[in-house]
Amino acid sequence: MNCDCYHIPVMLHECLAGLNVRSDGTYIDLTYGGGGHSREIVKLLGCDGHLFGFDQDLDAMNESMTDDRFTFVRSNFRFVSNWMQYYGVNHVDGILADLGVSSHHLDEAERGFSFRYDAPLDMRMNQRGLQTAQKILSDYSEEQLADIFHTYGELRQSRRIASAIVKKRQVSDIKTTNELSNIVGPLLGKDREKKDMARVFQALRIEVNGEMKVLKEMLDAATRLLRPGGRLVVMTYHSLEDRIVKNHIKNGYSIAPSPTHASSSNEEFLFGRRKEILRDVNRGVTVPTETELAQNPRSRSAKLRIAEKI
Ligand SMILES: C[S@@+](CC[C@H](N)C(=O)[O-])C[C@H]1O[C@@H](n2cnc3c(N)ncnc32)[C@H](O)[C@@H]1O
Known part of the structure; x- marks a missing residue:
């Protein structure tokens, strides 16, 4: 598909089904990008529902939608807990993360993400970043x-x-x-x-962009934010990312908890072993259909994992 839009959302229907959106629920899209997923989530919300959309990129913020049921947060998603605390939200019903760069990043020559154009070697998703x-x-x-x-x-x-x-x-x-x-x-x-x-x-x-480190921090924070029955929906484009998400769903955490924490917290641990925290909903990975691959070649390496908080 030829498209001069910001980004074609990948596995849109699969992500929405994975989130299991309730009209009065609270949701977070951690990777707003061009808002392809966010816009569809908001359509499923009633006036009591709310969506928070995160993106660290100024361009995403400038293009973001205006809606009473939507709040844009320009931040790295590693800080999602702090921001939810700021907004007085303790738990949410679903969290979506569609990792990596958007088509916009690759198409904007001066951002330096693509070898298709000659440009300074920048590659920052967050234009305020130092690296x-x-x-x-x-x-x-x-x-x-x-x-x-x-x-x-x-x-x-x-x-x-x-x-x-x-x-x-x-x-x-x-x-x-x-x-x-x-x-x-x-x-x-x-x-x-x-x-x-x-x-x-x-x-x-x-x-x-320190992508692997922030992914682990985000997965731990997101899992803590979900209420029981809440859904974690993560789309990856790289085998290393996918392995981190897979292990996270299996173990319930990505950054190993300290032994002191293990012995002192009976909320998360049972007889010294971590309680099961996430249930694998789609039993492994979902990948784009042949039709989607033909329409959007950039979806080629996408893998979707869906988990539910127990
Ligand atoms: C694949 S795109 C998301 C596209 C979006 N789902 C859509 O359909 O338009 C990923 C977006 O997440 C943002 N992003 C990636 N890592 C991030 C992070 N650690 N914190 C905040 N935003 C991040 C990027 O700037 C990019 O805009």
Whole structure:
């Protein structure tokens, strides 16, 4: 599908069904983006229902909808608990997270997320953030760079890529997407060049935005915010993210609780073992249908997991 809109929502119907929206419920969309999911959630709410939409990106805020049943919060979703406390909300009925970048990010050349355009190596989702891709390429050690490309990009050539970057930066700073593509391009197989280049950019983006760390913090906070029967609906686009979500649903937490906490809190622990907290609703993952894949190729790597608070 050709679309010059902000973002085509992925697995929209599956997400709405997963949230099990009640007209008087309180919901959170942690990744508002172009509001594709939020707009449909609000349509299902009556005047007693409410949706909070989070996004750390100024562009998302500027495009956000106006509705009495909706509140936009410009913040990293890792702070969702603090914000809900601020709004006097103790528990919610459902939380949606559609992780990663929007099509808008990839299409806006100057944000530096895509190798399709020549632009400064920025890649911040939050324009107020201090870390940029350019800084990472200039400040990180060769080993750290190799780790990023290996872990977040799953690239076989991670060491060679890191070494080429370090060699180049000894001559001059790497400032633009084109400069990076020119360094990395010759190291990638001709048959997979585009796919692997996308992985190089993805790996840097994940590091710039601290995506894995904030995901774990968010999952723990979101799980605490859900009332019993409330739904956690998470869409991922990367195997590492999906593994974190899968383990979270299995264990009920992502950041291991401290032993002191384990022995002192009888609310969350039973005989020293954590009580079961989440029930896997869709038994594994849901993926886009063939029809959706044909209409929206960007949905290709999406995996949806749905859990219910016990
Ligand atoms: C895949 S898009 C969401 C698209 C949205 N569901 C739609 O249909 O329009 C992800 C959005 O989440 C935002 N985002 C990603 N990580 C975030 C975080 N840690 N905190 C707040 N917003 C985040 C990005 O800025 C982006 O706009």
